[in-house]
Amino acid sequence: MVEVFAVASGKGGTGKTTSTVALGMALSDRYDVTVVDADTGMANLLFHAGLSDAETTLHDVLADEAPVEAATYDRFGLTVVPCGTSLDGFRDADPDRLRDVVAALAEDTDIILLDSPPALDSRTAVLPIVLADRIVVVLQPTIPAISDGLKVQEYATTYDTDVAGLLFNKIRESESIEQVSEKTERYFDGPTLAAVPESERAREARRAGRPLLAHAPECEAATAYRAAAESLTVRDGAAADAADRFQSAVIPESL
Amino acid sequence: MKLPRGRLDKSRVVTDPRDTLADVLDRELTGYAVFESQETLLLDGEGRGVMTFSDGVPVLVYHTGTDRGGPPALADLAVPGPYHVSLYTLDAADLESAHEAADLRVSPGMPAERLGGDPALADSTRRAAPDERLSAMGDGDAEAPEDGTADQSAVEAFLDDAEKIEAIKQQARSEARERAQEWDF
Numbered sequence: 417m418v419e420v421f422a423v424a425s426g427k428g429g430t431g432k433t434t435s436t437v438a439l440g441m442a443l444s445d446r447y448d449v450t451v452v453d454a455d456t457g458m459a460n461l462l463f464h465a466g467l468s469d470a471e472t473t474l475h476d477v478l479a480d481e482a483p484v485e486a487a488t489y490d491r492f493g494l495t496v497v498p499c500g501t502s503l504d505g506f507r508d509a510d511p512d513r514l515r516d517v518v519a520a521l522a523e524d525t526d527i528i529l530l531d532s533p534p535a536l537d538s539r540t541a542v543l544p545i546v547l548a549d550r551i552v553v554v555l556q557p558t559i560p561a562i563s564d565g566l567k568v569q570e571y572a573t574t575y576d577t578d579v580a581g582l583l584f585n586k587i588r589e590s591e592s593i594e595q596v597s598e599k600t601e602r603y604f605d606g607p608t609l610a611a612v613p614e615s616e617r618a619r620e621a622r623r624a625g626r627p628l629l630a631h632a633p634e635c636e637a638a639t640a641y642r643a644a645a646e647s648l649t650v651r652d653g654a655a656a657d658a659a660d661r662f663q664s665a666v667i668p669e670s671l
Numbered sequence: 672m673k674l675p676r677g678r679l680d681k682s683r684v685v686t687d688p689r690d691t692l693a694d695v696l697d698r699e700l701t702g703y704a705v706f707e708s709q710e711t712l713l714l715d716g717e718g719r720g721v722m723t724f725s726d727g728v729p730v731l732v733y734h735t736g737t738d739r740g741g742p743p744a745l746a747d748l749a750v751p752g753p754y755h756v757s758l759y760t761l762d763a764a765d766l767e768s769a770h771e772a773a774d775l776r777v778s779p780g781m782p783a784e785r786l787g788g789d790p791a792l793a794d795s796t797r798r799a800a801p802d803e804r805l806s807a808m809g810d811g812d813a814e815a816p817e818d819g820t821a822d823q824s825a826v827e828a829f830l831d832d833a834e835k836i837e838a839i840k841q842q843a844r845s846e847a848r849e850r851a852q853e854w855d856f
Contacts, residue, residue, distance in 0.1 A: 427788060536846075539854040546856060557830045559749040560687075560788035563839055567751075570843035575851065585792075599830035603840070 417652045420518060420528040421580060422454070422548035424572075426543050426564020430554045431585040434618050434628055436531040436637065437464050439552065439583075440494050442645030443614060445570045447526035450488075450495040454514060454530040454544040457506050457624040459499035465491050466625045467498045478513045482567040492630050511540040518547050524612055527650060534570055541559065545572050549651070550580040553604065557584060557596045559573030569604055579606035586614040608643035612637050672721060672740070674769055677702050677759030684709065686752040689787030695758065696783075696796055701776035702760040708750045722782065723766055728800045729782045730766075731775040739828075740775030743849040745786050746829035760853040777825070779804050779848060785825040 425435040434453075440451040453461035453474060462468050467489055474539040476482040489496045497517070499505075514546050521528055532551075545551060551572045553565045570602045582604055587593050601642055611635050621631035629638050680702065685691055691704055706720040718736015722729055732748035733740045779800035780793035787793070797805065830836070 429788075539856075540855070542756075542850070543856075556788065557826055558788040559746065559826055560786070561688075562750065563749065566836065566840055567843040570840050571847040574844050574854075596826050596830065599827060602833075603830075603836050650693070650788050658775035660744065 417523045417526055417650075418528065419526075419550070419651050420488035420522065421531065422544045422550045422551045422572075422577070423554060424532040424545060424551050424568045425534050425554040425561070426536060426566075427549045427556075427561050429536070430556050430561060431612075431618070432534060432554045433460050433464050433531050434622065435447075435552075435554050435583055435585060435612070437461070437492075437627040437639070438629050438641035439493075439645055440527075440529050440626055441492055441649070442642045443527055443529075443650075444493045445645075447650060447663075448495075448524075449493075449527045449529065450497065450521050450525040451529045452497040452517070452521070452531065454498035456499050456509055456511065456514075457533060459501050461496065462498035463625055464622060464627060465489075465494075465498065467491065467496060468625060470498050470500075473505070475500040475502070475509050476516065477517055478509035479505070479513065480494060480510070480513065484517050488521075492627050495521075497525045499520070499658070509577060511543055514543055515547060536567060542571060542575075545577055547571075548574045548577050550578040550606075552580050552583055552648075553606070553610070554583045555600070555665045556586055557591060557593060559608050562600055566603060573605065577671040580648060581606040581609035581644075583609050584611040587611050588614050606624045607646050607647070610640040612640040612644075612670050672731065672769060672772065672775060674703055674721070674723070675761060675765045677761040679757060680760045681758040682756070684753050684755050686754075687787070688748070688752075688754060688756075689783065689792065690757050691754075692729070692783050692787050692796070693789075693792055695724050697801060699727040699799075700724050700758060700760060701726055701766065702758065703766075705757045705759070706748055707753060707755040707757075707847070709753045716808075718747065721743065722748075723769065725763060725766065725770070726799065728796055729777055730770055730804075731772060732773050732777050732782065740772070742781065742785075742824040743776055743828035744775070745777060745782060745825040746832060749786055749829055750835070751842065755851070759847065767808050781825055792793045799821050 440449045472486040490531040530544040533541040535541040555565045593611045615637035617632035617635040703723040721733045723731045732744040737747045773786040780797040784793035
């Protein structure tokens, strides 16, 4: 069984990487989870997972200089594939190899979470959404975040990728999110998985290079992420053809 | 909303209204900005959004296409960029009578927070706002002046505009189809 989720947002700063790692850790209670930093131009998963000194990263794999196993690390109950931060690494990486990476990882895990670039302006930025079975859209209750989130959804569904749900993030204490999330849901193909409060703990965790769920597992934000993971029903994919499925992931021919 | 013409200070195309808000705050502009969407596909593309400022802090918002003011006008203004933005400077005295229109007001941080999607810029804008703006904004808007509840009204007004959202979605779909070919997936 394997299902691939792209954790996406149209806009930067929504807390996408924090959310990817938190969802991954919460899901790892029930599943074998692999988290991949697919934001190859602005990688930061490594800083969230205590891997800032990782020697081999996804960049090396995408440059065909290392096998994917060399860039996987077991951290916090997850399999983590970090990406490097050097410009050279980005330049030498062939984004198309991400298909093979996902296909290889898919053979040996239940869930793959792709931390996706917060943009839709290039092939590299959109590829994770194309490869994924479903997306989780990370939103903030602002007009640009919701508007960009809608665009991400439309790109995804155009490319035959479904919507698993919405994650409202960084909600301030004074904000009442119910009405906004209810109205937002009307336009999205998935439910609100959780509304995660803005959290000083999340900032501390990031500074400490630890995932939020390891740093402050009992805080409100961590609890919200666990609730989100709980409400995510993971679909059974066919393990046997996983490799095929991702290697041949293309835009539907009906376009 | 009637405004004296003012002196044209800047006229340019921006992709994100946030940049204009940051620029205006930075230069403590007193006057107004006219936002004109370059996107003709969208319904509100025809109207223009007008936002007034005192010392860089937003005061009123009005949209000529929908004839709405205040938070709903911010939602009307929110179309995918680019925008053509013209900034006009005025003397504070010239804005006094226009600024009496309480129904067109927005709280100081709302445009940056909800239209710009930049909480840090919203915080700086609130810090730059005079105290009476921060305490007076509750009137007729929501119980608390600068909290998220009051600010949400712009987001909700945006979400109430089903036609505009459908247009945004449709535009994204056609963009996605075009690019699939361009990118040769």
